[in-house]
Amino acid sequence: MGNFLGQRLCEDVGIPPRDSVTQCKKALKAVHINIHDLVAAKQVGQHPRRFPTRQALRDYIVATNKWFSKEVAKRNGFLKALLIEVWG
DSSP, X not given: OHXXXXXXXXXXXXXXXXXXXXXXXXXXXXXXXXXXXXXXXXXXXXXXXXXXSHHHHHXXXXXXXXXXXXXXXXXSHHHHTTOOOSOO
């Protein structure tokens, strides 16, 4: 079931689904997406905006104040893969 969720999340962010949980998480770490925007895009059947770099995503998060709870994301291994360090 976990792999199905990972494959679905890969599709939700606009990347081809992977064959394993590890491959899904690795692919997700390579994309820079705001989790708030991911949730909003999913509700309307669209892909979220992808940022070219982590720095561009950081700047967007700070400018828009669109934070996502690290604790909540860590409960879901696939969302955890989308977390970035904003202040580090």
